[in-house]
Amino acid sequence: MKNTAKLNEYVKNHSTEEDKVLQELDRATHLHVLRARMLSGHEQGMLLYLLVRMLKPQRILELGTYTGYSAISMAKGLDDGAKLISIDKNDELLPFAQEFVRKAHLEDKIELLSGDAKNLIPSLNDTFDLVFLDAHKAEYIDYYNLVFDKIPSGGFILADNVLWDSKVLEDTPDSDAQTQGIIAFNKLIKKNNRVENLILPIRDGINIIRKK
Numbered sequence: 001m002k003n004t005a006k007l008n009e010y011v012k013n014h015s016t017e018e019d020k021v022l023q024e025l026d027r028a029t030h031l032h033v034l035r036a037r038m039l040s041g042h043e044q045g046m047l048l049y050l051l052v053r054m055l056k057p058q059r060i061l062e063l064g065t066y067t068g069y070s071a072i073s074m075a076k077g078l079d080d081g082a083k084l085i086s087i088d089k090n091d092e093l094l095p096f097a098q099e100f101v102r103k104a105h106l107e108d109k110i111e112l113l114s115g116d117a118k119n120l121i122p123s124l125n126d127t128f129d130l131v132f133l134d135a136h137k138a139e140y141i142d143y144y145n146l147v148f149d150k151i152p153s154g155g156f157i158l159a160d161n162v163l164w165d166s167k168v169l170e171d172t173p174d175s176d177a178q179t180q181g182i183i184a185f186n187k188l189i190k191k192n193n194r195v196e197n198l199i200l201p202i203r204d205g206i207n208i209i210r211k212k
């Protein structure tokens, strides 16, 4: 695309500004937490928020809370009475994420669970209209298989980082486990006729998957 930098600036200047609490969360994550580039950020957070406003899910499941940016972005869009459960296995991040959930006044909408998603998902009794996959890339197929029966027909999975810094183009036997995991996941979705999907090339790629 021509003028990519200018167009990105134009898009930014003609889209809704980042919420103040999310701005503070982004800054605090970059100052105090390792691997801050994992945070979704404004463009993706806004997309998640708007998708929640469109789809009006009653229950959202997020795998990979990190410092809470995507959880807060999605929960901001939920109707009264609707809820989001977010799981992360790094319990050191829990107090940090919890503080920002409080600052965003979303304690009644967000439940943060600490533990390995692969162990916790089977114990969740709810069904989920929307599932956001954003934990370990080598485990996407495991998460997908564990959540599939908990999603009603017409429900959605959003899988983040499915272009994996363009490494999906390097489909070689010695690519690392996360790259192989993403490549295998995208192939599985493409050939699974129980879903329909589109990979949106926003940020690191989001696979939008609808269960038929």
Ligand SMILES: C[S@@+](CC[C@H](N)C(=O)[O-])C[C@H]1O[C@@H](n2cnc3c(N)ncnc32)[C@H](O)[C@@H]1O
Pocket (backbone or CB within 6 Å): 038, 039, 040, 041, 063, 064, 065, 066, 067, 068, 069, 070, 071, 087, 088, 089, 090, 093, 115, 116, 117, 118, 134, 135, 136, 139
């Ligand atoms: C990319 S970050 C999530 C970013 C977050 N969704 C955001 O937008 O700010 C991935 C997170 O997944 C967590 N994680 C990795 N494997 C996991 C697993 N098996 N179960 C639960 N959490 C896991 C990591 O601890 C890390 O915090």
